Amino acid sequence: MANLQRVYVWELPVRLYHWVNALCVTVLAVTGFMIGRPFFPHIGGEAWQNYSFGWVRFVHFTAAFVFFFNFLGRIYWGFVGNEHARWHQFLPFGKGRLRRQAKEIGQVLRVDVLLAKDESIESVGHNALAGVTYFATFLVFLFQSLTGFGMYAAMSDAKLPRLFAWIVPLMGGDFAVRQWHHVFMWFFVVFSMVHVYLVFYHDYVEGRGVISSMAGGWKFVEKPKP
Amino acid sequence: MTKRPLSVWEHAQLKGYSRREFVQFCTWLAAAAGIEASAVGQVVHALETKARVPVVWFHFQECTCCSESFIRSSHPIVADILIDLISLDYTETLMAASGHQAEAALHESMTKHQGEYLMLVEGSVPTADGGVYCCIGGRTARDILVEAAAGAKAIVAWGSCASNGCIQAARPNPTDATPIHELVSGKPIINVPGCPPIGEVMAGTIVHLLTFGRIPQLDGLGRPLAFYSRRVHDTCYRRPNYDAGLFVESFDDENAKRGYCLYKVGCRGPVTYNACGVMRWNAGVSYPIQSGHGCIGCSEANFWDNGPFYQHLAGFPGFGIETTADDIGVAVGAATAAGIAVHAVTTNIRKRKLLEVRNEPAGPAPSAGEKR
Numbered sequence: 001m002a003n004l005q006r007v008y009v010w011e012l013p014v015r016l017y018h019w020v021n022a023l024c025v026t027v028l029a030v031t032g033f034m035i036g037r038p039f040f041p042h043i044g045g046e047a048w049q050n051y052s053f054g055w056v057r058f059v060h061f062t063a064a065f066v067f068f069f070n071f072l073g074r075i076y077w078g079f080v081g082n083e084h085a086r087w088h089q090f091l092p093f094g095k096g097r098l099r100r101q102a103k104e105i106g107q108v109l110r111v112d113v114l115l116a117k118d119e120s121i122e123s124v125g126h127n128a129l130a131g132v133t134y135f136a137t138f139l140v141f142l143f144q145s146l147t148g149f150g151m152y153a154a155m156s157d158a159k160l161p162r163l164f165a166w167i168v169p170l171m172g173g174d175f176a177v178r179q180w181h182h183v184f185m186w187f188f189v190v191f192s193m194v195h196v197y198l199v200f201y202h203d204y205v206e207g208r209g210v211i212s213s214m215a216g217g218w219k220f221v222e223k224p225k226p
Numbered sequence: 227m228t229k230r231p232l233s234v235w236e237h238a239q240l241k242g243y244s245r246r247e248f249v250q251f252c253t254w255l256a257a258a259a260g261i262e263a264s265a266v267g268q269v270v271h272a273l274e275t276k277a278r279v280p281v282v283w284f285h286f287q288e289c290t291c292c293s294e295s296f297i298r299s300s301h302p303i304v305a306d307i308l309i310d311l312i313s314l315d316y317t318e319t320l321m322a323a324s325g326h327q328a329e330a331a332l333h334e335s336m337t338k339h340q341g342e343y344l345m346l347v348e349g350s351v352p353t354a355d356g357g358v359y360c361c362i363g364g365r366t367a368r369d370i371l372v373e374a375a376a377g378a379k380a381i382v383a384w385g386s387c388a389s390n391g392c393i394q395a396a397r398p399n400p401t402d403a404t405p406i407h408e409l410v411s412g413k414p415i416i417n418v419p420g421c422p423p424i425g426e427v428m429a430g431t432i433v434h435l436l437t438f439g440r441i442p443q444l445d446g447l448g449r450p451l452a453f454y455s456r457r458v459h460d461t462c463y464r465r466p467n468y469d470a471g472l473f474v475e476s477f478d479d480e481n482a483k484r485g486y487c488l489y490k491v492g493c494r495g496p497v498t499y500n501a502c503g504v505m506r507w508n509a510g511v512s513y514p515i516q517s518g519h520g521c522i523g524c525s526e527a528n529f530w531d532n533g534p535f536y537q538h539l540a541g542f543p544g545f546g547i548e549t550t551a552d553d554i555g556v557a558v559g560a561a562t563a564a565g566i567a568v569h570a571v572t573t574n575i576r577k578r579k580l581l582e583v584r585n586e587p588a589g590p591a592p593s594a595g596e597k598r
């Protein structure tokens with residue numbers, strides 16, 4: 001295991017984005033769940049004495065704005081960042097990429113998901129399956145932003161949410177928007193479980209420092225044979 | 227000398243109303259239409275000069291609750307004059323004529339006022355099996371609709387049936403009940419949803435059309451902004467309880483007595499656009515939430531399919547009616563956790579060799595040349 005070399009994979013903006021996003025998604029999922037199913041014990045007193053549910057919603061909306069702009073920042077970085085941050089990591093457009101990616105997905109499925117083969121896969125940034133999955137999460141981010149701001153538009157005169165008001169008639173009314181916004185919260189729950197597990201898995205099996213890579217940016221890869 | 231059609235003011239005079247009563251009425255109408263006080267003059271002027279607008283009112287797949295609501299508008303003059311103010315040439319439920327006479331009146335009005343008449347539609351239109359599920363005078367509702375719409379100046383779709391299908395269109399929608407805006411194009415259509423809509427809202431919509439001669443400002447779903455721009459939740463007097471997290475847990479608990487928010491027992495106020503919280507019903511007496519029952523969202527599309535009414539999230543079709551997204555989410559989450567556990571155990575078995583290599587004591591230190 002000695003012939004490993006360090007490579008700088010995740011640039012600072014990517015790392016920042018990752019943790020801000022993790023924080024926001026956690027806060028949004030928790031507060032969102034509380035909005036959908038208020039479960040805190042009732043604090044008592046009369047309505048004028050507290051604003052607890054209002055605060056939960058306030059936190060949800062604040063986190064939503066941070067989440068949204070952070071997401072926009074990441075989209076931008078997909079165009080200007082390094083090799084591992086770029087769009088073709090997620091969507092394999094370009095010559096030969098599609099085929100390579102499809103092949104690698106098959107490989108990852110066999111090796112890491114079905115555990116059918118006892119080997120490990122060399123990919124420096126995201127592996128191909130992860131790339132596609134992250135692209136799906138971006139779509140869900142987009143969906144949550146559209147539906148979230150679509151609902152928010154009803155209670156705000158601000159310009160930004162207004163831009164999303166069209167989603168409500170498109171989906172047939174607020175109820176449907178809310179229902180789907182709620183359903184996709186579960187995507188985040190399941191995604192986080194699998195994501196965290198897999199990071200541990202890769203770190204454990206491959207020992208290339210996947211976990212710490214999102215803190216410092218470095219991963220280890222095998223040195224090319226001389 | 228040809229007889230000029232009488233204006234509303236002239237009509238009112240004939241009926242013995244005083245000028246004062248007429249102006250009061252105009253003011254009330256303006257308020258009902260959501261028109262600001264400074265524009266009352268415009269309303270007065272319009273009713274003084276404009277002839278009555280010819281109106282045909284159709285009844286398709288409906289229960290007549292819209293008509294009932296309309297004639298119960300709180301101001302007495304509505305029943306008395308608004309019905310007169312418009313020249314209601316055809317309406318199955320309120321007209322004296324019947325059978326061939328009625329059909330003749332309809333056709334006379336439609337030809338005489340081609341391009342001028344206002345078309346009010348109550349009810350949805352079935353399109354399954356050639357539209358046989360709703361026929362009037364031997365013709366399908368769809369036929370009648372298309373013919374009448376062609377010469378209409380504007381169309382008002384009364385109630386949830388005409389705006390979005392309502393109960394006839396609920397799953398499985400056996401007759402393919404279809405809202406008006408999906409069958410007619412190229413005409414201004416105003417949706418006034420609700421089951422029924424508030425009488426004053428109906429009156430207000432008509433008044434706007436009569437006074438300004440054009441359709442009111444509409445939202446993305448074709449509803450007049452004056453009445454449908456706010457959610458019931460935004461004007462609900464129980465809202466402070468919502469913000470304070472004070473919820474009714476069941477209809478017979480202490481919290482229900484205290485008048486707490488009905489969110490957890492399924493109130494649809496947060497997703498329903500209507501003026502109930504402001505205008506209330508039956509001359510402002512009350513509205514569902516004030517009477518202790520959550521809003522069921524009757525003015526929103528698909529509200530029948532978004533049940534059960536007494537829980538916040540809708541049931542998922544195919545999973546048993548009471549199963550909500552959360553139950554399914556928990557199940558998927560649990561399955562995921564189980565999958566992860568299995569995967570973790572299997573990893574240790576299947577990846578034995580790799581792990582052994584990894585756990586070997588480190589070889590020589592990384593080459594010295596490597597830069598940080």
Ligand code: HEM
Binds near residue numbers: 029031144147181182
């Ligand atoms: C990770 C992303 C997000 C998750 C997991 C999430 C989750 C949730 C959940 C579960 C609800 C409750 C729905 C219900 O059953 O009533 C909710 C409500 C809501 N969310 Fe989100 N949300 C996310 C992002 C956003 C964003 C970006 C916005 C944008 C402003 C937003 C705005 C809202 C609004 C306006 C509501 C309705 C709150 C109310 O009317 O009281 N959400 N969210």
Ligand code: SF4
Binds near residue numbers: 468
């Ligand atoms: S009772 Fe319904 S409309 Fe009123 S505050 Fe509660 S949820 Fe909103």
